[in-house]
Amino acid sequence: MMKKLLYVTANPKAKEGSSSLTVGEVFLETYRALNPSDEITVLDLYNTYIPAIDQDVLNAWGKLQSGQGFGELSAEEQAKIIRMGEVVDQFMAADHYIFVTPMWNFSFPSKMKDYIDNIAAAGKTFKYTVNGPVGLLQNKKVVHIQSSGGIYSQGPGADLDFSNRYLQRIATFLGITDYQSVFIEGAAMMPDQAEAILAKAKEDARMAARNISGDLIVI
Secondary structure (H helix, E strand, C coil): CCCEEEEEECCCCCHHHCHHHHHHHHHHHHHHHHCCCCEEEEEECCCCCCCCCCHHHHHHHHHHHCCCCHHHCCHHHHHHHHHHHHHHHHHHHCCEEEEEEECECCECCHHHHHHHHHHCCECCCEEEECCEEEECCCCCEEEEEEEECCCCCCHHHHHHCCCHHHHHHHHHHCCCCEEEEEEEECCCCCHHHHHHHHHHHHHHHHHHHHHHCCCCCCC
């Protein structure tokens, strides 16, 4: 059965200058080989309009919640609300999600946060209940490919990781519990090991592609 994969990048660099995008391409190559009939959509957040939660959006939400009709919103408010709906609908339609980000100052680029603010939509990707919020996205999978100059997946730096841990928590909040991480980390600390670090990350990406495809071979 054909699946839909949404490949989301948040990096302004060209692939040739980015370890995360380079490893992401390795993931895609492996995934395509294993799933030739699947539909893959690439979403570059630096070349796609993703509304931020600003005054227009907050005003629009307030008007709609107070019972005003959509036609009573300003043109700017309408455009942003429509676009946010398109973003979350695209997200909901996918089966697998690949996020490719660098770590900047212990988190991911702000473009990624804007995207999360679009896809975390009450009534669509989660709902409120008397027992608290409940995620509505079931049987979906996430892979996060993250690059960083230091080591933050383990050890003393783990407490400073506000990107991968945050993204995993958001996925769980939306109902997605199948979550894998691929780290390209430590090259700035150990430049003499940069090639080995990248090679390991590429192999981890291939494994993640096999895992998400259900094609893991256990020896």
